[in-house]
Amino acid sequence: MSNSFYGPLDPAPDAGWRDDQPRKGFFTDTSVCIGCKACEVACKEWNAVPEDGLLMLGSSYDNSGSLGASTWRHVKFIEQPKSFGHQNAGMAGTAAGPAMTDVLNRTADSALLGDRTALGTDHSGLDLLGQPVPPARPAPVELGMPLSVLPGAADGAQRTEFRWLMESDVCKHCTHAACLDVCPTGALFRTEFGTVVVQDDICNGCGYCVPACPFGVIDRRVGEKGVTKNEGVAQKCTLCYDRIGDGLQPACAQACPTQSIQYGDVEELRERAQARVDTLHEQGVHDARLYGHDTHDGIGGLGAFFLLLDEPEVYGLPPDPVVTTRDLPEMWRKAGLAALTMLAGAVAVFGGRR
Amino acid sequence: MSKGKRGDKNAVVPPAEFTSYYGRPVVKASPWEHDIPAYLFMGGVAAGSSLLAAGADLTDRPALRRTGRLGALVGLTLSMAALVRDLGRPERFLNMLRVVKVTSPMSVGTWILTAYGPFAGLAAAAELRGLLPRRVRDGIVGRLLGASGTPAGLVAAAFAPAVASYTAVLLSDTATPTWHEAHRQLPFVFVGSACAASGGLGMIGAPLSEAGPARRLAVGGALLELAVERRMEQSMGITAEPLHAGHAGQLMRASQVLTIAGAAGAALLGGRSRGAAVVSGAALMAGSACLRFGIFDAGQASARDPRYTVVPQRERLAARAARIVPTSDGRPPVGTAQEKR
Numbered sequence: 001m002s003n004s005f006y007g008p009l010d011p012a013p014d015a016g017w018r019d020d021q022p023r024k025g026f027f028t029d030t031s032v033c034i035g036c037k038a039c040e041v042a043c044k045e046w047n048a049v050p051e052d053g054l055l056m057l058g059s060s061y062d063n064s065g066s067l068g069a070s071t072w073r074h075v076k077f078i079e080q081p082k083s084f085g086h087q088n089a090g091m092a093g094t095a096a097g098p099a100m101t102d103v104l105n106r107t108a109d110s111a112l113l114g115d116r117t118a119l120g121t122d123h124s125g126l127d128l129l130g131q132p133v134p135p136a137r138p139a140p141v142e143l144g145m146p147l148s149v150l151p152g153a154a155d156g157a158q159r160t161e162f163r164w165l166m167e168s169d170v171c172k173h174c175t176h177a178a179c180l181d182v183c184p185t186g187a188l189f190r191t192e193f194g195t196v197v198v199q200d201d202i203c204n205g206c207g208y209c210v211p212a213c214p215f216g217v218i219d220r221r222v223g224e225k226g227v228t229k230n231e232g233v234a235q236k237c238t239l240c241y242d243r244i245g246d247g248l249q250p251a252c253a254q255a256c257p258t259q260s261i262q263y264g265d266v267e268e269l270r271e272r273a274q275a276r277v278d279t280l281h282e283q284g285v286h287d288a289r290l291y292g293h294d295t296h297d298g299i300g301g302l303g304a305f306f307l308l309l310d311e312p313e314v315y316g317l318p319p320d321p322v323v324t325t326r327d328l329p330e331m332w333r334k335a336g337l338a339a340l341t342m343l344a345g346a347v348a349v350f351g352g353r354r
Numbered sequence: 355m356s357k358g359k360r361g362d363k364n365a366v367v368p369p370a371e372f373t374s375y376y377g378r379p380v381v382k383a384s385p386w387e388h389d390i391p392a393y394l395f396m397g398g399v400a401a402g403s404s405l406l407a408a409g410a411d412l413t414d415r416p417a418l419r420r421t422g423r424l425g426a427l428v429g430l431t432l433s434m435a436a437l438v439r440d441l442g443r444p445e446r447f448l449n450m451l452r453v454v455k456v457t458s459p460m461s462v463g464t465w466i467l468t469a470y471g472p473f474a475g476l477a478a479a480a481e482l483r484g485l486l487p488r489r490v491r492d493g494i495v496g497r498l499l500g501a502s503g504t505p506a507g508l509v510a511a512a513f514a515p516a517v518a519s520y521t522a523v524l525l526s527d528t529a530t531p532t533w534h535e536a537h538r539q540l541p542f543v544f545v546g547s548a549c550a551a552s553g554g555l556g557m558i559g560a561p562l563s564e565a566g567p568a569r570r571l572a573v574g575g576a577l578l579e580l581a582v583e584r585r586m587e588q589s590m591g592i593t594a595e596p597l598h599a600g601h602a603g604q605l606m607r608a609s610q611v612l613t614i615a616g617a618a619g620a621a622l623l624g625g626r627s628r629g630a631a632v633v634s635g636a637a638l639m640a641g642s643a644c645l646r647f648g649i650f651d652a653g654q655a656s657a658r659d660p661r662y663t664v665v666p667q668r669e670r671l672a673a674r675a676a677r678i679v680p681t682s683d684g685r686p687p688v689g690t691a692q693e694k695r
Contacts, residue, residue, distance in 0.1 A: 005457075057376075059376040062376075065378070066378060066379075068382075076375060078375070178528075178529065181455075181457040181458065182457065182458045182459065182460065182527060182528075183455075183458060184450050184453070184455065184458045184460035184461035184464060185446075185449040185450055185452055185453065186452050186453040186455070187449070202446075202449055202452070203442075203443070203446075203449075204441050204442065204443045204444075204446035204447060204449045204450070205441050205442015205443040205446070206440075206441055206442070206450075206460060207384055207385040207386055207440070207441075207442065208384075208458070208460050208528075210382050210383075210384055210385050211381065211382060211383065211384035211528035211529060211530045211533075211653075211657060212527065212528045212529060213381065213382065213529060214381060214529040215380070215381070216379060216380055216381040216382040216529075217382075218382075219382055219385070220385045220442045221442075231442075232441075232442030232443045233442055233443060234442075311373060313372065313373045313374060313375070313380070313660070313664045313668075314373050314375065315375060316374065316375030316376075316378055316380055316660070317380070318380050318381070318663055318664065318667055319664060319667045319668055319671055320667040320668075320670050320671050321529075321667070324526075324527050324528055324529050324534055325457055325527065327526075327527075327534070327537055328457065328459075328523075328527055330537070330538070331459075331522075331523045331526050331527060331537045331541075332456075332523060334522075334523075334537070334538060334539075334540075334541045334542070335516075335519040335520055335522060335523045335541040336519075337541070337542075338515075338518075338519040338522070338541035338542045338544070338545045339515035339516050339518070339519040339520075339541075339545065340515070341542065341545060341578070342401075342402075342405070342514075342515040342518055342519065342545040342548065342549060343405070343515045345549060345571065345574050345575070345578075346402075346405035346406070346408075346409060346511075346515075346549075346571060347409075348570075348574075349409070349566075349567040349568075349570040349571045349574065350409040350412070350413055350567045
């Protein structure tokens, strides 16, 4: 039972598995992610995960928002005004030009005045950047339409360095998994591969795992009763339990075209990750760092860990997650003391005069 | 990615300096609805009522005993209904009884309620024996029921304190910042609140001549709750903020006013005027309910704002990096906060 709540541990034997399966997991190397979302699609297809909203979120190319009951792989997009290692896009310092909204508004204005040039039938009035080079034509009429100007689009603004961070997020299959610890029905269990899986037919949707997860991964599926598959039940990544048992790799890793998602034995993946981060440092990508590979962290190490290019919270990951159950022994002690206090109080109030 | 900085008019999230992913939460708020704080309140009322009923039974206070036993039954019944209703699959509620898990406060709570419930119910049934037709009442069933009232009530009272205190662990054993950071004091706040509410119910239901213990329990519980809640907030760093903001803040303020007023009323007038006792008792019950809803809502709000997840963790990392010797529980000592407000 040592380290059952906290610290380094091999989770499958701790959960009582006797056969010698190596622990399986993911190493997600975000430095080669191209944001294609093939992982999101492959995961949905293989696991028959229902659609959970088609929204434009206005957060770069991220329109799935967060991991949840029906999003088991989630690709995040972060746009930053700095360069990636020694890469040079050659744009920094050049004029930013006007905001595209201005260009579009001007185009619409002049089209309303009868000038079809800017609508695209005649490109002679536009330069390569879509910036109108207006010939003499009537001044636009103010229609009272709202104009918006992008930040940095003012005259004289310059383009900056630019990099695009992308990360395919997934359930971390924690060494000390809070979701599994707090599950009151035993629906969540530790597999022989050291992963954490929900049994749909056991879960009664109590929802306790949802606030317990330090990464906000698992959620209760919302949908139409009797129509949506597993409606009302907690759902998350299974590390394709049905595939890895047959020697296949999980759907997302299979679909990933750049090997950003690597599946394998956690021990070996940790070595591979360390080698990769060393290479990146040599290549001048000094902000490359591993996240969740350390077995001495608050989770005892993640079964699915990451190579990141910025602080974890930039990616919406907690910078120093600790499994809530670490403090559970103290909580039970305090609750026991409080209960005794109440009992003593109740005895005392009957002790006095009538 | 958004950087929230003081004075940045484009800041998505005010004012502590921290980074988030488009201001989105890091952890998920529980999917629980107001059934849960309602259960926290009613479970507390039931637990305290069982204790009062057992004491009243042993000290020959029949009206207080009746109030306690029936209060426990009503509280318990509503609690169970709320708990089952809040499940995603209510028809599978019995799956809770598949396992016994000390790592799951909900499992432990299920078993505590399973032990407590039947005895609290039996004690209440004994109390209601008078409603049975005379033939049944005087028959074997009726006599057995009558004889079981006292032992059942005592067993229920033995489990009752656990019913009142485990709910604090239920909330704290999560990654919800405000609930988790409250874990050292929350059980005491909750049992205090349970005593105040059930004492208040006893003051409403029992005549002045019998309600002395209820008054004392109510006043003692209110004082415990108020004092420990204060200390709890002082130990929570920025995760105490949601207890003062928005709807949760209003509930917490209402709870404080109602609890102080109710306790003062109970202590000063509760023994003299029946009317004052009823009003004070009702205020104490309302104060307890507001506290449960306030703490619940504050936790939900803390989970929805990434600031309460990221900033304390950053402080922890900074403290570790600065080689400041952390306190025994791994947290930075008070005063090392990046941001003091």
